[in-house]
Amino acid sequence: MNDSQSIFKYTNEIIERYKTRNPFTLAALLDIKIDYKPYSILKGHYLKVADRKYIIINPNLNYQEQLIVCAHELGHALLHDDSEAHSLMALSLSNMDADQKEREANRFAVSLLVKPEKINKEICDLTDNEIEKIVLLNIQKVG
Template identity: 40%
Template structure:
């Protein structure tokens, strides 16, 4: 399997954006927002239709991250119906959850942004937060 970073780079190049909503739309993945209680979001497919479900009670920045994470499942694990993404999933050692988190971090936190901050006093945690990525996942960014 290609590296996740390479897959993300190819997607950004092909679609000329790193916006997970735009990429999902261009890939014909339906995005639905609903009150999901304690669940952040989830991905599933039915026949050939793919769906990303996002909790509409989350702040917009977290909804964007959840969209990126679930888009990762749609691209990396297209035949899987993923379990619900909950906040503790950020710390999951489950392979597909780590891969989806890595996908989301690579999609939202571009290398150019990291290079832009290299001569500043910003930490990787702060750079992640500035780009809508939970700081707990900063270790997943490959430079």
């Protein structure tokens, strides 16, 4: 899945099906195990071992940062099922050097965490820099 509109639509289907925007709740409902490991550099990590999906989050992050990391890594788990591992080194969701899969996971995270009415533009039309500003400044309370 590589088109912003497709990612936005897919994310909204998940929100409707499971009645939540909370990435921790979604991971539990989707049988994706969340674990915590302190890292010196990494914010989080997604890996798949023998058909079991794991999201590892750095517990030294505050709750809002953990939400963002969990949503981003959940994006990898759902959008990139063929991949075995992804790591998030920086909390910035607009890394211009990010590969396609990282940008897709970023779009998934924004689509999940930010209600469309909170912004003046279609989520699928946002630039990577706009995504970072929205997530860091306007993240909604999820529950």
